[in-house]
Each structure stands twice: as C-alpha cells, then as structure tokens.
Amino acid sequence: MTGRGRSVVACFIALVIALAHTGEACAHASLVKASPADGAVVPVAPQALSLTFNEPVSPLVIRLIGPDGASIVPRTVVGENNTVTVTAPANLQRGTHLLSWRVISADGHPVGGSLMFSIGAPSAQPAANADSRAERGVRTVLWAVKVVLYVGLFAGIGGAFFCAWIAEPVSRRRSEPWLLMLLTAGLIAAPASVALQGVDALDLPLSALAHKVSWETGLETSYGLTAIAAAFALFAGLFACVAESLRLARGLALLGLLGVGLALSLSGHASTAQPQLVSRPTLFLHAVCVAFWIGALLPLALGARDAAVRAALPAISELRRFSNAIVPVVVLLLLTGLWLAFVQLDRIEALWTTNYGQVLAGKLAAVIALFALAAANRYWLVPKFESSGGAAARPFAISIAFELVIALVILGLVALWRFTAPPRALAADASISVHIHGEKAMAEIEIERAKQRSPQASVLVLDGAFQPLAAKEVTLVLANPAAGIEPIRMNATRAGANGGARANTSTWRIGDLRIPVAGRWNLRVEILISDFEKRIIEDTVTLPRVP
C-alpha cells in the first residue's frame, strides 16, 4: 500500500471512531457547590470536604495546601454521583488552606480549579520578629557565606593588589598560598550566596538550595549581578597571584580591585539610595579603598612575622611604600563612609533605635578601634621597627594581626546589613510588584504584605500605550502546575468603590490574595472591556510565598 493510501485508510478509521464517539454526551463539568465554600471561615476543622459538580465526575488529584505551605494529598477521596467527598486529614492547622482539585467528566475532559477556606480565622502575615527556625537557619548560613565572600574580595583581591604593586618579591611568594586560599573560598562562596539569596527571597527552607528556582530567583535579583562581578574580580585576583610577569600581575590585580568596587556598588541598600548617580560611585570608591587597606594587612603581618627571625629590610621598604600610599586612601575612605552613613540615616537617633543603625554603630566603633591601632602603628611601632629592625618586629606583627581581626569583625557586621533595612526604606512595607504585558493591555500588580493583616493586592490595568484602561471586570488567575496547584481565580473589585471620591476605573483591588507556595506561577489577568470583549495577558513569574 502506498503512503497516501495508508493515510486515507487511517483517516477513515479515525473518522469512524470519532463518529462513534459523538453519540456520547460531551458536556462541561463545572463546580456548583463546595463545602466549605470558597472564601469561607469555619470555626473548627471540617471532618470532610465536598465538591458538587453539575454532572458525575471522577476525581483525578485533590491536594490540600496548609497555612505553612505544606502540601497534602488526602488518601480518602470518593466520587459519587455529582459529588466528590474528601475525608479531611486529622488536625488541620488554624489559618487559610487551599484546596486544589482536578476531576474528569464522562467525556474524558479534565477540569481543575482551586478554592480557599480558613479554619478559625484567615492567616495573618507573621510579625517581623516571629521568624521561623528554618528562616534563621537560612539567614545564618547566608551571613556566613557572605562573610567568606567579603574576605575573599577584600583580603584576597586587596592582598593580590598589594603583592603586585607594593610588596617585595619575597613577600609576594610568602603571601601567595594564603591569598590563593582566600580567593578560592570566595569563588566557592559567590555562587553559593546566589542560591541562598534565592532561598531567602522565596522564603524556602535550606533544603531548597538544590532547586532550580532558588538559583533563578537569586540571579534575577540585583544581587545576581553583584555575585557575577565578584566572581570575575576573584578570578582576576587569582590569576594576578599566579601570573609570571609582573606587568600582567599588576594589570589583573588592578582589574580585580576595580571589580570589588563594581560588585559592591551593583546591589545593596546604599547603592539604591537617591541620588543613585552619587551613591553608586561613592560606594565604588569606598569598597576599592577598603580592599586596598584590608588587603595590605595580611602580607604586612606575614612580612613582620618573618622579619622577627630573618632579614627585616624588605619588610621595612614595602612598609614605607604602603605608609605613603595609605594616607590619601584613608582620607577617601573616611569621606565616602561619612557620606554613605549620612545618606542612609535620616536622623541621628536611628543609630540606636533601628537595626540598621545599630549595625552601623557597631561598625563605626570597630572602625575607630582600627584607626586607633593604625595610628599607634604608624606613629609609634613603625618608627621603632624601622630604627631597631628585627627586634621591634614582633609587637608590630601582633598589632597588625589585631588589625586583621578587627577588619574581620567589620566585614561580619557589614554582612549583617543584608538582613536590616535602612531607616530611609523602613517606611515602605515589604511589597511584591509584578508587571505583565501583552500587545493590547498590561497590568501592574502590587502585593502588599502588611503585618498582622491579610495580604492585599492592587492591580492597575493599562492599554498597550500605557494609558489607563477602563474595565468592567478584572480577574486574576494564578496556577502553579509544577506544585500541582490548579488555577485560583480571584475577582478584583474596583478600588475606591467604597466611597472613594477619586474612583479610578483602572485600579482594582483583591482583598485577600494568597500565594500558598513559592515558585514559578502562571499569572493571567483577564480584563473585561465590554460585554463582548475581553483582553487576556499572561506570563510566568517567580513569586515568594505569601501565606
């Protein structure tokens, strides 16, 4: 039989099968009633959940997602006539639950949806200090990894710069293994911090480090750029350490040092302070100066230690060069530091009344101690070391070691900043904003997570030319196929409809928007323009958990 003949026969048989099927009732199963109903608040945990459809259905997957984001697939699910009955798992928690269902009707057409109900009362957003133990674990690890990264950046790359530009060859060889270790640790910490950043942003447990979504989210935040720049800078430092030619080493070390400034100014609180045109370059200079100073400490300490037992001359000559260079660096460091502190603190009490201020106060205290030690070195220990050589090397080495410890404390404090918000930003509550757009419409969705309240969302609908779009109805549909969550439909109400004088037809509100699990969500906005015209825009977005 020829190819064409075969297809004709195939088509004919297919047609016969299809025709045989048209005799069957092909109808649309739709949910008629649910108990508890969507949005209901029930006083005690129900024994059973029931879903009634307009025709007989067979349950495919029923899933319950609790207030803590844990997903349960109930074992006893019975489909009888038009009703699916789910035996509720014992001891359901208080708070808001999501019931995601997928059923199939007689025609083999699957239908799915989700509904929410609350036991006792709807879950409120947890207070800021009620961090869960899992969250503290993630944050401790993130802090530690950031400290390692900072040590790699400042001591590692700064050290490579010192070795290439200031140190004597003997000192270079001596510091090399130490610097390589710090730089390698930094190179491991850089990617790890990205994933941790993602885990923290999505509010996931530490075990989620292996998930792709943590990495994607971490990279999508502004911190992703910082980590990439940091990794490049660390590589430059690494190659500067092992480069044979001095000129190449100097070039790479300079590149690394500038990379440190770039990495730090790409993200973080200070870089986003207004005016950014001033804040970012200031932070860049500040970071470069810090790296120059802290980087010199380790090679200097090693040099002084060796000078106590061997020739002191090379150590003294590199120390002189460093002493000359450090003066303008310290001036610049102080000026930029003062400017940044000034921008971040809107008032002086913030130094002790806010978390951010307390960290800054601690940092300032440590910086003053560091300056005192540095001044003592410069005006007392260094002249003694220069005049009497090896004999005075030991106290000098100890003093520099102390400076190193203080520098480490400062880096530890700076890494804490990640977990505080500067006073200028505290006013704005943590909110999530999403922008999605299509050819004929776009939407700005803002999810507000006010403490002790149900999360709210506002939706601004615009047409393709950014003009407000007058809509009759706006519906948000959220689905997470990866987590097995069927579409959750939420109808928005017009903002300002309850008495607002400036009733705006393009701003809509959703009173109780919840995102039961973090991850990639399919978000669809359906905008009804007129009776017969609906504009639909959709996108896949990464959202944190909003319980």
Next chain:
Amino acid sequence: MFRELVLGAAGAVVAVCTASAHVTLETREAAVGAPYKAVLRVPHGCEGAATIALRVRVPDGMIAVKPMPKPGWKVDTVSGKYPQAYSHFRNAKLTEGVTEISFTGGNLPDAFYDEFVFTGFIAGDLEAGKLLYFPVVQECEKGVHRWIEIPAAGKPASEYPEPAPALKLLPKM
C-alpha cells in the same frame, strides 16, 4: 500506520468533546460569499443555574442577518453601521445591518439543551482560511458565562475556559 490511526482518532475525539463542552456553532465551516445558518448550541447553564438570556455579537463580515423566532423567548436585534461596506450579491453593497442579537425572557434549565438560530451571508470580501468569532454572553438566574475569549496567535482554543464560538472560512465555491 497504527500510530497515524491512533493519533487521528484521538485528535478527532478531543476536537468533538472539548468543543461541545462550551457554547458552540453546529456548523463550524462556511464558504465566503455564501449564505450561512448559525446554530448556537447551549449545552448547560451557569454552575447549575438556568439560562435566562443569550446575547450574540454578529462578527464583522457576516451581513444581512436575521434571527429565527423562538417560542418562549423575546428576540431583539441591535442594528448599526458596519466598519466597511461589504459586497452582498452582484454589485450590491451593504453598509449597515444587524450587529447584535439577544434572546431574553426564556428559561433553559441546566439539565436541558437548546439551540438558538439566525441566518446571514458571509461577505465575499472576507479572507478564506481565517476564523470568524461569534462572542456570546450567556446570562443565567445566577451567574454569567462569557464565551468571548479569542485565542492568541498560536494558542489552541482548548486552553481557554470560555472560548468564543468560531467559524472557519472556506474559499469561495
């Protein structure tokens, strides 16, 4: 061969079933430049509630439309200007006519099935191969279904919960 057969059969079955889960047109293909009788099939109400009104927006290019009277239902039309002049027969051009039809005042329980009919002419100016959408609003005692979703390019209608009934345009006979 077996694969082709199974795929073909599966495709046909899916097409038949998903389509009839919604409000649809009985005849889903028509030639341009020819008369067309539209039969809207309503298989169910809104989440169990009875249908009490059905409104249809006549697509641009379907001209000279006349609804068929329906016992127990009040039939009304809205007329207006077409966006362009459409050729009807010989050299005749139509610039205005029925743009919306409504069937109101009836009661179609969820457990029953019914059809709503109107006739018209598919203008020869239309491009064959395209789809013509008939947005329908189904109002019930409680709730409403808006069969008005027009699939984005490259997306099948089956991905939408409430797609508008569609008519495929065939070349002039």
